[in-house]
Amino acid sequence: MAIQYFVPHHVSATIYQYALNWTIIIGIFTLAVGIGSLINLHYDRIAKRKQTWRYSAVTLAALAFMTVVGLFSPNAMADPRGLFMRTYFYVLSPVQATMFALLAFFIASAAYRAFRAKTVLATLLLLSAVIVMLGRVWVGDTLTGWLPSGLQLSDIAKYILDFPNTAAKRAIYIGVGLGIAGTSLKIILGIERTWLGGGK
Amino acid sequence: MNAGFWQKLAALDRRWIYLVIGIVTFVPILAYIRVPVNITYEVEAVYRKIDSLPAGTVVMVPMEFGPSTMAEMQPMATAVLRHCFSRDLKVISTAMQIEGVILNEQVLRETAAEYGRNYGTDYVFLGYKPYPDLVILNMGENFRKPFPRDYYGNELDSLPMMAGVNHYSNVACIINLNATSGVDYWINYANGRYGAELALGVTAVIATDYYAFLQSKQIFGLIGGLKGAAEYERLIGRPKDIANRSMTSVSVAHVFIILFIVIGNMAVFAGRRGGRG
Numbered sequence: 001m002a003i004q005y006f007v008p009h010h011v012s013a014t015i016y017q018y019a020l021n022w023t024i025i026i027g028i029f030t031l032a033v034g035i036g037s038l039i040n041l042h043y044d045r046i047a048k049r050k051q052t053w054r055y056s057a058v059t060l061a062a063l064a065f066m067t068v069v070g071l072f073s074p075n076a077m078a079d080p081r082g083l084f085m086r087t088y089f090y091v092l093s094p095v096q097a098t099m100f101a102l103l104a105f106f107i108a109s110a111a112y113r114a115f116r117a118k119t120v121l122a123t124l125l126l127l128s129a130v131i132v133m134l135g136r137v138w139v140g141d142t143l144t145g146w147l148p149s150g151l152q153l154s155d156i157a158k159y160i161l162d163f164p165n166t167a168a169k170r171a172i173y174i175g176v177g178l179g180i181a182g183t184s185l186k187i188i189l190g191i192e193r194t195w196l197g198g199g200k
Numbered sequence: 201m202n203a204g205f206w207q208k209l210a211a212l213d214r215r216w217i218y219l220v221i222g223i224v225t226f227v228p229i230l231a232y233i234r235v236p237v238n239i240t241y242e243v244e245a246v247y248r249k250i251d252s253l254p255a256g257t258v259v260m261v262p263m264e265f266g267p268s269t270m271a272e273m274q275p276m277a278t279a280v281l282r283h284c285f286s287r288d289l290k291v292i293s294t295a296m297q298i299e300g301v302i303l304n305e306q307v308l309r310e311t312a313a314e315y316g317r318n319y320g321t322d323y324v325f326l327g328y329k330p331y332p333d334l335v336i337l338n339m340g341e342n343f344r345k346p347f348p349r350d351y352y353g354n355e356l357d358s359l360p361m362m363a364g365v366n367h368y369s370n371v372a373c374i375i376n377l378n379a380t381s382g383v384d385y386w387i388n389y390a391n392g393r394y395g396a397e398l399a400l401g402v403t404a405v406i407a408t409d410y411y412a413f414l415q416s417k418q419i420f421g422l423i424g425g426l427k428g429a430a431e432y433e434r435l436i437g438r439p440k441d442i443a444n445r446s447m448t449s450v451s452v453a454h455v456f457i458i459l460f461i462v463i464g465n466m467a468v469f470a471g472r473r474g475g476r477g
Contacts, residue, residue, distance in 0.1 A: 020338055024346070027331045077302065078352070088302050093267035096299065100268035104453065108221045109214045112460040116468060126465075130458050136427055137451040138236045154238060166412045173412065 132157045206471035228448035243431040246399045246421030255288035260374040266299030269379035275443035276401045276429035285315035291323040296332040320359040327351030332382040340394035368396035377401040
Protein backbone atom coordinates (compact mmCIF):
# COMPACT_ATOMS: atom_id res chain seq x y z
CA MET A 1 0.00 0.00 0.00
CA ALA A 2 2.87 2.38 0.79
CA ILE A 3 4.92 1.49 -2.30
CA GLN A 4 2.11 2.20 -4.78
CA TYR A 5 2.15 5.87 -3.68
CA PHE A 6 5.56 6.22 -5.26
CA VAL A 7 5.42 3.65 -8.09
CA PRO A 8 2.53 4.45 -10.48
CA HIS A 9 2.93 1.17 -12.39
CA HIS A 10 -0.03 -1.01 -13.45
CA VAL A 11 1.29 -3.89 -11.33
CA SER A 12 1.32 -1.77 -8.15
CA ALA A 13 -2.06 -0.29 -9.14
CA THR A 14 -3.54 -3.80 -9.48
CA ILE A 15 -2.12 -4.86 -6.11
CA TYR A 16 -3.51 -1.65 -4.61
CA GLN A 17 -6.99 -2.40 -6.01
CA TYR A 18 -6.76 -5.94 -4.68
CA ALA A 19 -5.72 -4.71 -1.22
CA LEU A 20 -8.56 -2.16 -1.20
CA ASN A 21 -11.09 -4.93 -1.91
CA TRP A 22 -9.65 -6.93 0.95
CA THR A 23 -9.88 -3.99 3.35
CA ILE A 24 -13.64 -3.82 2.64
CA ILE A 25 -14.05 -7.52 3.40
CA ILE A 26 -11.97 -7.31 6.58
CA GLY A 27 -13.89 -4.17 7.58
CA ILE A 28 -17.23 -5.99 7.38
CA PHE A 29 -15.93 -8.77 9.61
CA THR A 30 -14.51 -6.33 12.17
CA LEU A 31 -17.96 -4.72 12.36
CA ALA A 32 -19.42 -8.09 13.33
CA VAL A 33 -16.62 -8.59 15.84
CA GLY A 34 -17.32 -5.10 17.27
CA ILE A 35 -21.03 -5.78 17.77
CA GLY A 36 -20.23 -9.17 19.30
CA SER A 37 -17.72 -7.59 21.66
CA LEU A 38 -20.23 -4.91 22.70
CA ILE A 39 -22.88 -7.54 23.47
CA ASN A 40 -20.35 -9.68 25.38
CA LEU A 41 -19.13 -6.78 27.49
CA HIS A 42 -22.58 -5.61 28.51
CA TYR A 43 -23.97 -9.12 28.98
CA ASP A 44 -21.08 -9.85 31.32
CA ARG A 45 -21.84 -6.69 33.35
CA ILE A 46 -25.51 -7.64 33.64
CA ALA A 47 -24.78 -11.29 34.49
CA LYS A 48 -22.34 -10.31 37.25
CA ARG A 49 -24.58 -7.47 38.48
CA LYS A 50 -21.71 -4.99 38.31
CA GLN A 51 -22.26 -1.44 39.57
CA THR A 52 -23.42 -0.04 36.22
CA TRP A 53 -25.35 -3.10 35.03
CA ARG A 54 -28.58 -1.12 34.57
CA TYR A 55 -26.93 1.11 31.96
CA SER A 56 -25.72 -2.02 30.18
CA ALA A 57 -29.27 -3.35 30.14
CA VAL A 58 -30.49 -0.10 28.57
CA THR A 59 -27.69 -0.28 25.96
CA LEU A 60 -28.57 -3.84 24.94
CA ALA A 61 -32.30 -3.12 24.94
CA ALA A 62 -31.74 -0.04 22.72
CA LEU A 63 -29.50 -2.04 20.38
CA ALA A 64 -32.09 -4.82 20.06
CA PHE A 65 -34.99 -2.37 19.68
CA MET A 66 -33.42 -0.30 16.90
CA THR A 67 -32.22 -3.42 15.07
CA VAL A 68 -35.66 -5.02 15.16
CA VAL A 69 -37.45 -1.80 14.18
CA GLY A 70 -34.95 -1.16 11.38
CA LEU A 71 -35.12 -4.69 10.01
CA PHE A 72 -38.86 -5.20 10.16
CA SER A 73 -40.14 -1.76 9.12
CA PRO A 74 -40.62 -1.49 5.39
CA ASN A 75 -38.89 1.70 4.17
CA ALA A 76 -37.68 2.47 7.71
CA MET A 77 -35.44 5.35 6.57
CA ALA A 78 -37.87 6.79 4.04
CA ASP A 79 -40.97 7.03 6.19
CA PRO A 80 -40.81 10.11 8.46
CA ARG A 81 -43.84 8.89 10.42
CA GLY A 82 -42.44 5.39 10.99
CA LEU A 83 -41.23 4.16 14.38
CA PHE A 84 -37.58 4.13 13.28
CA MET A 85 -37.56 7.78 12.18
CA ARG A 86 -39.66 8.89 15.13
CA THR A 87 -37.19 7.21 17.51
CA TYR A 88 -34.37 9.02 15.74
CA PHE A 89 -35.96 12.48 15.76
CA TYR A 90 -37.67 12.31 19.15
CA VAL A 91 -35.21 10.23 21.21
CA LEU A 92 -31.69 10.04 19.79
CA SER A 93 -31.55 13.54 18.32
CA PRO A 94 -32.69 15.47 21.46
CA VAL A 95 -30.56 13.27 23.74
CA GLN A 96 -27.38 13.89 21.74
CA ALA A 97 -28.07 17.59 21.24
CA THR A 98 -28.75 18.04 24.95
CA MET A 99 -25.58 16.23 25.98
CA PHE A 100 -23.48 18.45 23.74
CA ALA A 101 -25.31 21.62 24.80
CA LEU A 102 -24.33 20.94 28.41
CA LEU A 103 -20.74 21.48 27.35
CA ALA A 104 -21.20 25.27 27.44
CA PHE A 105 -22.09 25.10 31.13
CA PHE A 106 -19.22 22.77 32.00
CA ILE A 107 -16.72 24.89 30.06
CA ALA A 108 -17.81 28.00 31.95
CA SER A 109 -17.59 26.21 35.30
CA ALA A 110 -14.19 24.70 34.43
CA ALA A 111 -12.92 28.09 33.22
CA TYR A 112 -13.89 29.62 36.57
CA ARG A 113 -12.39 26.87 38.71
CA ALA A 114 -9.42 25.48 36.84
CA PHE A 115 -8.03 28.01 34.34
CA ARG A 116 -5.39 29.58 36.62
CA ALA A 117 -2.42 31.76 35.70
CA LYS A 118 -0.13 29.83 38.08
CA THR A 119 2.95 29.67 35.84
CA VAL A 120 4.34 31.64 32.90
CA LEU A 121 3.20 28.95 30.44
CA ALA A 122 -0.27 28.79 31.96
CA THR A 123 -0.49 32.59 31.73
CA LEU A 124 0.55 32.50 28.06
CA LEU A 125 -2.10 29.86 27.36
CA LEU A 126 -4.71 31.90 29.18
CA LEU A 127 -3.82 35.10 27.32
CA SER A 128 -3.87 33.31 23.95
CA ALA A 129 -7.28 31.83 24.76
CA VAL A 130 -8.69 35.23 25.74
CA ILE A 131 -7.30 36.94 22.62
CA VAL A 132 -8.59 34.22 20.24
CA MET A 133 -12.00 34.06 21.92
CA LEU A 134 -12.47 37.83 21.74
CA GLY A 135 -10.76 38.22 18.37
CA ARG A 136 -13.10 35.73 16.69
CA VAL A 137 -16.25 37.69 17.60
CA TRP A 138 -17.31 41.32 17.11
CA VAL A 139 -16.45 42.20 20.74
CA GLY A 140 -12.75 42.06 19.94
CA ASP A 141 -13.02 44.52 17.07
CA THR A 142 -15.29 46.80 19.08
CA LEU A 143 -12.84 46.94 21.97
CA THR A 144 -9.76 47.53 19.84
CA GLY A 145 -11.24 49.12 16.73
CA TRP A 146 -9.42 52.38 17.50
CA LEU A 147 -6.01 50.68 17.24
CA PRO A 148 -4.13 50.58 13.92
CA SER A 149 -4.60 47.53 11.72
CA GLY A 150 -2.37 44.69 12.86
CA LEU A 151 -2.80 45.51 16.52
CA GLN A 152 -6.53 44.87 16.75
CA LEU A 153 -7.63 41.73 18.61
CA SER A 154 -8.89 40.03 15.43
CA ASP A 155 -5.47 40.56 13.78
CA ILE A 156 -3.63 39.18 16.80
CA ALA A 157 -6.05 36.22 16.96
CA LYS A 158 -5.37 35.54 13.28
CA TYR A 159 -1.62 35.73 13.93
CA ILE A 160 -1.91 33.25 16.82
CA LEU A 161 -3.95 30.83 14.69
CA ASP A 162 -1.72 31.15 11.64
CA PHE A 163 1.71 30.95 13.25
CA PRO A 164 2.20 29.67 16.84
CA ASN A 165 -0.85 27.37 16.54
CA THR A 166 0.15 26.08 13.11
CA ALA A 167 3.78 25.53 14.16
CA ALA A 168 2.74 23.57 17.25
CA LYS A 169 0.13 21.53 15.42
CA ARG A 170 2.57 20.71 12.63
CA ALA A 171 5.15 19.52 15.15
CA ILE A 172 2.53 17.36 16.85
CA TYR A 173 1.35 15.91 13.51
CA ILE A 174 4.92 15.06 12.47
CA GLY A 175 5.54 13.44 15.87
CA VAL A 176 2.29 11.48 15.68
CA GLY A 177 3.06 10.42 12.08
CA LEU A 178 6.51 9.15 13.03
CA GLY A 179 5.01 7.40 16.05
CA ILE A 180 2.38 5.66 13.91
CA ALA A 181 5.01 4.59 11.35
CA GLY A 182 7.30 3.28 14.12
CA THR A 183 4.54 1.39 15.90
CA SER A 184 3.24 -0.04 12.61
CA LEU A 185 6.72 -1.30 11.72
CA LYS A 186 7.06 -2.90 15.14
CA ILE A 187 3.71 -4.67 14.68
CA ILE A 188 4.50 -5.78 11.11
CA LEU A 189 7.93 -7.10 12.13
CA GLY A 190 6.50 -8.90 15.16
CA ILE A 191 8.45 -6.84 17.70
CA GLU A 192 5.26 -5.47 19.25
CA ARG A 193 2.82 -8.26 20.14
CA THR A 194 0.75 -6.87 22.99
CA TRP A 195 -2.18 -6.24 20.60
CA LEU A 196 -2.50 -10.02 20.29
CA GLY A 197 -3.33 -10.13 23.97
CA GLY A 198 -0.11 -11.77 25.12
CA GLY A 199 1.32 -9.91 28.18
CA LYS A 200 4.72 -8.36 27.36
CA MET B 201 -12.41 43.84 49.88
CA ASN B 202 -11.34 41.39 52.59
CA ALA B 203 -9.89 37.91 52.10
CA GLY B 204 -13.11 36.27 53.26
CA PHE B 205 -15.01 37.75 50.33
CA TRP B 206 -12.48 36.47 47.79
CA GLN B 207 -12.38 33.02 49.40
CA LYS B 208 -16.16 32.83 49.24
CA LEU B 209 -16.03 33.92 45.61
CA ALA B 210 -13.41 31.24 44.82
CA ALA B 211 -15.73 28.61 46.28
CA LEU B 212 -18.79 29.92 44.44
CA ASP B 213 -21.46 27.29 43.89
CA ARG B 214 -21.20 26.17 40.25
CA ARG B 215 -24.98 26.42 39.86
CA TRP B 216 -24.64 30.23 39.84
CA ILE B 217 -22.27 29.89 36.89
CA TYR B 218 -24.72 27.60 35.11
CA LEU B 219 -27.50 30.11 35.70
CA VAL B 220 -25.49 33.03 34.31
CA ILE B 221 -24.44 31.05 31.20
CA GLY B 222 -28.06 29.94 30.71
CA ILE B 223 -29.28 33.54 30.81
CA VAL B 224 -26.55 35.01 28.60
CA THR B 225 -27.04 32.38 25.91
CA PHE B 226 -30.82 32.24 26.00
CA VAL B 227 -31.80 35.92 26.30
CA PRO B 228 -29.88 37.16 23.21
CA ILE B 229 -31.66 34.49 21.13
CA LEU B 230 -35.03 35.93 22.19
CA ALA B 231 -33.98 39.55 21.78
CA TYR B 232 -32.16 39.36 18.45
CA ILE B 233 -29.54 42.05 18.11
CA ARG B 234 -27.70 42.18 14.83
CA VAL B 235 -23.96 42.11 15.43
CA PRO B 236 -21.17 42.66 12.92
CA VAL B 237 -19.45 39.57 11.53
CA ASN B 238 -16.03 40.05 9.97
CA ILE B 239 -15.28 37.83 6.98
CA THR B 240 -12.10 35.78 7.27
CA TYR B 241 -9.96 34.81 4.27
CA GLU B 242 -10.34 31.05 4.91
CA VAL B 243 -14.15 31.20 4.66
CA GLU B 244 -14.08 33.60 1.71
CA ALA B 245 -11.79 31.16 -0.13
CA VAL B 246 -14.55 28.49 -0.04
CA TYR B 247 -17.13 31.01 -1.21
CA ARG B 248 -14.92 32.24 -4.06
CA LYS B 249 -14.18 28.71 -5.24
CA ILE B 250 -17.84 27.72 -5.42
CA ASP B 251 -18.75 31.07 -6.95
CA SER B 252 -16.16 30.65 -9.70
CA LEU B 253 -17.50 27.30 -10.93
CA PRO B 254 -19.65 27.30 -14.06
CA ALA B 255 -23.26 26.06 -13.84
CA GLY B 256 -23.56 22.29 -14.19
CA THR B 257 -20.22 21.55 -12.51
CA VAL B 258 -20.25 18.60 -10.13
CA VAL B 259 -19.10 19.27 -6.57
CA MET B 260 -19.03 16.99 -3.58
CA VAL B 261 -20.38 18.00 -0.17
CA PRO B 262 -19.87 15.05 2.19
CA MET B 263 -21.51 15.61 5.57
CA GLU B 264 -20.35 13.95 8.75
CA PHE B 265 -22.22 15.39 11.68
CA GLY B 266 -25.02 14.26 13.93
CA PRO B 267 -27.51 15.79 16.35
CA SER B 268 -24.78 16.55 18.90
CA THR B 269 -23.07 19.05 16.60
CA MET B 270 -26.03 20.10 14.46
CA ALA B 271 -26.24 23.52 16.15
CA GLU B 272 -22.93 24.44 14.54
CA MET B 273 -22.89 22.25 11.47
CA GLN B 274 -26.42 22.42 10.12
CA PRO B 275 -26.38 26.20 9.44
CA MET B 276 -23.03 25.69 7.73
CA ALA B 277 -24.35 22.84 5.59
CA THR B 278 -27.46 24.80 4.67
CA ALA B 279 -25.43 27.87 3.68
CA VAL B 280 -22.94 25.91 1.55
CA LEU B 281 -25.70 23.88 -0.14
CA ARG B 282 -27.76 27.01 -0.79
CA HIS B 283 -24.74 28.53 -2.50
CA CYS B 284 -24.19 25.40 -4.60
CA PHE B 285 -27.82 25.09 -5.68
CA SER B 286 -28.18 28.81 -6.35
CA ARG B 287 -25.17 28.56 -8.70
CA ASP B 288 -26.83 25.57 -10.40
CA LEU B 289 -24.01 23.22 -9.39
CA LYS B 290 -24.63 19.50 -9.13
CA VAL B 291 -24.02 18.05 -5.69
CA ILE B 292 -22.90 14.59 -4.60
CA SER B 293 -23.16 13.98 -0.89
CA THR B 294 -22.35 11.21 1.56
CA ALA B 295 -22.91 10.81 5.30
CA MET B 296 -20.28 8.83 7.10
CA GLN B 297 -21.34 9.37 10.67
CA ILE B 298 -24.07 6.88 11.45
CA GLU B 299 -26.03 9.18 13.80
CA GLY B 300 -26.10 11.89 11.17
CA VAL B 301 -27.36 10.08 8.08
CA ILE B 302 -31.03 11.00 8.48
CA LEU B 303 -30.18 14.56 9.44
CA ASN B 304 -27.78 15.01 6.52
CA GLU B 305 -30.27 13.61 4.04
CA GLN B 306 -32.91 15.98 5.37
CA VAL B 307 -30.67 19.06 5.00
CA LEU B 308 -29.74 18.09 1.45
CA ARG B 309 -33.29 17.25 0.38
CA GLU B 310 -34.88 20.36 1.91
CA THR B 311 -32.23 22.77 0.58
CA ALA B 312 -32.48 21.24 -2.90
CA ALA B 313 -36.29 21.60 -2.77
CA GLU B 314 -35.91 25.32 -1.91
CA TYR B 315 -34.23 25.83 -5.28
CA GLY B 316 -36.44 23.39 -7.19
CA ARG B 317 -33.59 20.91 -7.76
CA ASN B 318 -34.40 17.33 -8.67
CA TYR B 319 -32.94 14.17 -7.27
CA GLY B 320 -30.73 12.26 -9.67
CA THR B 321 -30.28 15.13 -12.11
CA ASP B 322 -29.17 17.93 -9.76
CA TYR B 323 -28.07 16.10 -6.64
CA VAL B 324 -27.30 12.61 -5.41
CA PHE B 325 -27.11 11.29 -1.87
CA LEU B 326 -24.93 8.21 -1.55
CA GLY B 327 -25.70 7.65 2.13
CA TYR B 328 -23.71 5.79 4.74
CA LYS B 329 -21.10 3.09 4.72
CA PRO B 330 -18.98 2.15 7.73
CA TYR B 331 -15.24 2.82 7.94
CA PRO B 332 -14.85 6.27 6.39
CA ASP B 333 -11.16 5.75 5.62
CA LEU B 334 -11.92 2.76 3.41
CA VAL B 335 -14.90 4.46 1.82
CA ILE B 336 -12.88 7.60 1.00
CA LEU B 337 -10.06 5.51 -0.49
CA ASN B 338 -12.47 3.44 -2.56
CA MET B 339 -14.37 6.49 -3.83
CA GLY B 340 -11.02 7.65 -5.22
CA GLU B 341 -11.10 4.58 -7.47
CA ASN B 342 -14.80 4.66 -8.28
CA PHE B 343 -17.87 5.95 -6.42
CA ARG B 344 -19.62 2.74 -7.45
CA LYS B 345 -17.19 0.59 -5.50
CA PRO B 346 -18.31 1.56 -1.98
CA PHE B 347 -21.72 2.77 -3.21
CA PRO B 348 -23.07 0.55 -6.00
CA ARG B 349 -26.47 1.97 -5.00
CA ASP B 350 -27.42 5.34 -3.52
CA TYR B 351 -29.20 5.95 -0.20
CA TYR B 352 -32.60 5.27 -1.78
CA GLY B 353 -31.51 2.02 -3.40
CA ASN B 354 -31.09 3.33 -6.97
CA GLU B 355 -28.18 2.02 -8.98
CA LEU B 356 -25.70 4.87 -9.52
CA ASP B 357 -25.62 4.19 -13.25
CA SER B 358 -29.37 4.79 -13.41
CA LEU B 359 -28.94 8.38 -12.17
CA PRO B 360 -28.40 10.84 -15.06
CA MET B 361 -26.14 13.09 -12.96
CA MET B 362 -23.69 10.27 -12.32
CA ALA B 363 -23.04 9.58 -16.01
CA GLY B 364 -19.29 10.00 -16.46
CA VAL B 365 -18.81 10.83 -12.81
CA ASN B 366 -16.59 8.06 -11.52
CA HIS B 367 -14.13 9.42 -8.99
CA TYR B 368 -12.69 12.56 -7.41
CA SER B 369 -11.12 13.66 -10.69
CA ASN B 370 -14.65 14.17 -12.03
CA VAL B 371 -15.69 16.59 -9.27
CA ALA B 372 -14.47 20.18 -9.20
CA CYS B 373 -13.95 20.25 -5.45
CA ILE B 374 -14.94 18.64 -2.18
CA ILE B 375 -16.38 20.73 0.66
CA ASN B 376 -16.25 18.31 3.59
CA LEU B 377 -18.57 19.35 6.43
CA ASN B 378 -17.28 17.27 9.27
CA ALA B 379 -17.55 17.24 13.05
CA THR B 380 -15.48 14.10 13.55
CA SER B 381 -11.82 13.16 13.51
CA GLY B 382 -12.59 11.59 10.14
CA VAL B 383 -11.54 14.93 8.60
CA ASP B 384 -7.99 13.58 8.56
CA TYR B 385 -8.99 10.79 6.17
CA TRP B 386 -10.26 13.33 3.66
CA ILE B 387 -6.97 15.23 3.86
CA ASN B 388 -4.76 12.12 3.76
CA TYR B 389 -6.64 10.17 1.13
CA ALA B 390 -8.93 12.38 -0.97
CA ASN B 391 -6.37 15.17 -1.19
CA GLY B 392 -3.10 13.38 -0.42
CA ARG B 393 -3.65 10.19 -2.39
CA TYR B 394 -6.02 11.35 -5.15
CA GLY B 395 -5.24 15.07 -5.37
CA ALA B 396 -8.85 16.23 -4.88
CA GLU B 397 -9.33 19.94 -4.21
CA LEU B 398 -10.56 19.99 -0.65
CA ALA B 399 -12.07 22.53 1.74
CA LEU B 400 -13.31 21.85 5.24
CA GLY B 401 -16.22 22.94 7.39
CA VAL B 402 -15.61 21.83 10.95
CA THR B 403 -16.74 22.57 14.51
CA ALA B 404 -15.03 25.48 16.25
CA VAL B 405 -13.42 23.16 18.77
CA ILE B 406 -11.38 21.32 16.10
CA ALA B 407 -10.94 24.21 13.64
CA THR B 408 -7.51 25.19 15.03
CA ASP B 409 -6.22 21.71 14.09
CA TYR B 410 -6.59 22.47 10.40
CA TYR B 411 -4.85 25.83 9.94
CA ALA B 412 -1.62 23.92 9.25
CA PHE B 413 -3.27 22.27 6.24
CA LEU B 414 -4.61 25.62 5.06
CA GLN B 415 -1.12 27.09 5.08
CA SER B 416 0.34 24.08 3.26
CA LYS B 417 -2.50 24.42 0.69
CA GLN B 418 -3.67 20.84 1.29
CA ILE B 419 -7.05 22.47 1.84
CA PHE B 420 -8.08 25.63 0.03
CA GLY B 421 -10.57 26.90 2.61
CA LEU B 422 -11.81 26.38 6.14
CA ILE B 423 -15.19 27.18 7.69
CA GLY B 424 -14.86 27.06 11.46
CA GLY B 425 -17.91 26.57 13.68
CA LEU B 426 -20.94 28.78 13.95
CA LYS B 427 -18.83 31.89 13.31
CA GLY B 428 -17.71 30.41 9.98
CA ALA B 429 -21.31 29.55 9.15
CA ALA B 430 -22.35 33.14 9.97
CA GLU B 431 -19.63 34.44 7.65
CA TYR B 432 -20.83 32.16 4.87
CA GLU B 433 -24.41 33.31 5.33
CA ARG B 434 -23.23 36.91 4.94
CA LEU B 435 -21.27 36.02 1.83
CA ILE B 436 -24.31 34.46 0.14
CA GLY B 437 -26.42 37.47 1.13
CA ARG B 438 -28.47 35.91 3.93
CA PRO B 439 -27.41 37.88 7.04
CA LYS B 440 -30.61 37.08 8.91
CA ASP B 441 -30.23 33.31 8.88
CA ILE B 442 -29.78 31.16 11.96
CA ALA B 443 -25.98 31.35 12.37
CA ASN B 444 -26.02 35.16 12.27
CA ARG B 445 -28.94 35.27 14.69
CA SER B 446 -26.95 33.08 17.08
CA MET B 447 -23.80 35.18 16.96
CA THR B 448 -25.03 37.51 19.70
CA SER B 449 -25.35 34.56 22.09
CA VAL B 450 -21.93 33.24 21.09
CA SER B 451 -20.28 36.65 21.54
CA VAL B 452 -21.88 37.35 24.91
CA ALA B 453 -21.08 33.83 26.15
CA HIS B 454 -17.44 34.34 25.10
CA VAL B 455 -17.27 37.56 27.09
CA PHE B 456 -18.80 35.95 30.16
CA ILE B 457 -16.46 32.95 30.04
CA ILE B 458 -13.53 35.38 29.91
CA LEU B 459 -15.03 37.27 32.85
CA PHE B 460 -15.31 33.99 34.77
CA ILE B 461 -11.64 33.24 34.08
CA VAL B 462 -10.59 36.73 35.28
CA ILE B 463 -12.80 36.65 38.40
CA GLY B 464 -11.75 33.07 39.19
CA ASN B 465 -8.06 34.05 39.05
CA MET B 466 -8.61 37.23 41.06
CA ALA B 467 -10.54 35.31 43.71
CA VAL B 468 -7.85 32.67 44.13
CA PHE B 469 -4.87 35.05 44.19
CA ALA B 470 -6.50 37.74 46.34
CA GLY B 471 -7.84 35.07 48.71
CA ARG B 472 -4.36 33.55 49.12
CA ARG B 473 -2.70 36.94 49.64
CA GLY B 474 -5.31 37.85 52.25
CA GLY B 475 -4.88 34.46 53.90
CA ARG B 476 -1.10 35.00 54.25
CA GLY B 477 -1.57 38.56 55.55
